[in-house]
Amino acid sequence: MSYSRMTLAYMGRNFLKSMGLMLIPTLIFGIFIQPLSMLEVIVSIGRKEQTYNSFLEIFKKINGFDHMWKFVFLAIALLLALVVISLESGYNRQNMRYGSVSRGIWKNAWTYLNDNFLSVFKYSIVILISLEVVAILMSTFLYTTIKLFRNALPMCIIVALLFILLEIYFIAVTILAIPNMTMKGFGLFKAIGQSIYSLSAKSIKLFFSVLWVAALLVLPMIFLIIFPFNGVKYLLAVFSVLFYWIMISYSCALTYVVYFDVEELEREDLKV
Numbered sequence: 001m002s003y004s005r006m007t008l009a010y011m012g013r014n015f016l017k018s019m020g021l022m023l024i025p026t027l028i029f030g031i032f033i034q035p036l037s038m039l040e041v042i043v044s045i046g047r048k049e050q051t052y053n054s055f056l057e058i059f060k061k062i063n064g065f066d067h068m069w070k071f072v073f074l075a076i077a078l079l080l081a082l083v084v085i086s087l088e089s090g091y092n093r094q095n096m097r098y099g100s101v102s103r104g105i106w107k108n109a110w111t112y113l114n115d116n117f118l119s120v121f122k123y124s125i126v127i128l129i130s131l132e133v134v135a136i137l138m139s140t141f142l143y144t145t146i147k148l149f150r151n152a153l154p155m156c157i158i159v160a161l162l163f164i165l166l167e168i169y170f171i172a173v174t175i176l177a178i179p180n181m182t183m184k185g186f187g188l189f190k191a192i193g194q195s196i197y198s199l200s201a202k203s204i205k206l207f208f209s210v211l212w213v214a215a216l217l218v219l220p221m222i223f224l225i226i227f228p229f230n231g232v233k234y235l236l237a238v239f240s241v242l243f244y245w246i247m248i249s250y251s252c253a254l255t256y257v258v259y260f261d262v263e264e265l266e267r268e269d270l271k272v
Contacts, residue, residue: 003209003261007254010092010269017091019249021084023241026248028077030241033064036221038138038160043225045146046153052146059139063132082124085252086116089178092256099268119181122188126177130170134163168214172207173199175251179259198262206258213250217243 011018034040041058044051052058064070090112141159145152173196180191199206221239224232260267 003206003254003258004212006257006261007209007250010253010257011249013269014091014095014253017095018088018253019245021087022081022249022252023245025077025081025084026244027241028073029081029244030239031237032070032074032077034221034236034240035243036218036225037064038062038142039222039225041142042153042156042160045142045156052142055139055143058142059135062135062139078124081248082117082120083113085124085248086120087112088249088252089116089120089182089255092253093179093182095269096256096260096267097265099271116178116182119178119191122181123174123177123191126174126188126192127171130167134167138163165211168210169203169207171251172210173203175199175206175255176259176262178255183259199258202258202262209254210251214243214247217246 038061041052041061052061064074087109090108094108094112138160142152142156145155149155174192176195176198177188177191180186180194181188184191184194186194217239221236221243224236224239259265
């Protein structure tokens with residue numbers, strides 16, 4: 001858990017810069033996309049509610065793209081998130097490399113965007129594609145299982161967990177792609193390959209550094225989905241915002257904590 005401790009300590013010292021700006025786009029994500037929407041489908045299957053009768057219905061539920069206006073809001077939120085992640089990546093890199101950044105995040109904003117936006121955009125596309133692949137495979141499996149088995153619940157739960165764990169592992173082992181692009185000048189695929197290679201001995205450790213935070217954040221949502229009540233959707237939206245806000249902010253800080261450790265670079269921010 002050393003990576004987790006170092007990351008949380010860094011976020012505590014740089015709370016506003018690590019998490020302040022990220023609240024804006026993640027607020028939109030949390031309102032419009034339920035991160036555990038697949039669990040809602042599985043619960044419906046377990047209760048034999050016959051709510052989802054086609055692959056497309058399940059896919060739209062998991063993706064959250066059931067209305068065009070929602071897609072527009074999510075596209076805006078994604079663009080804002082890319083800008084904020086670029087700013088945070090630039091700040092985290094400079095802060096860890098040189099110590100106190102006297103000019104602040106705003107006065108360096110253009111430099112951070114210029115240095116990081118393209119790399120963040122490329123890596124985000126890879127993550128979005130991987131999430132879409134998971135959504136397609138999950139939707140296909142859930143729909144097929146509903147049609148073929150009378151008691152599909154156990155198999156749905158097992159496979160859903162498997163897909164989620166695989167996605168978290170993929171994110172964990174490719175987390176150094178952005179600094180590999182910005183600090184080493186690698187192209188996207190070389191940066192991802194180098195991340196996987198350099199983290200091969202620490203992949204499980206890093207996997208659990210991401211997993212425990214995600215698990216802690218989704219536990220309240222699991223309870224609310226399994227045991228719903230009137231107005232539960234509003235509480236779910238609050239927990240969804242917290243999930244996206246904390247996980248994305250945590251991942252941004254974790255990226256450079258891990259990078260400086262793997263590359264054996266001295267962190268100047270720890271001396272300040």
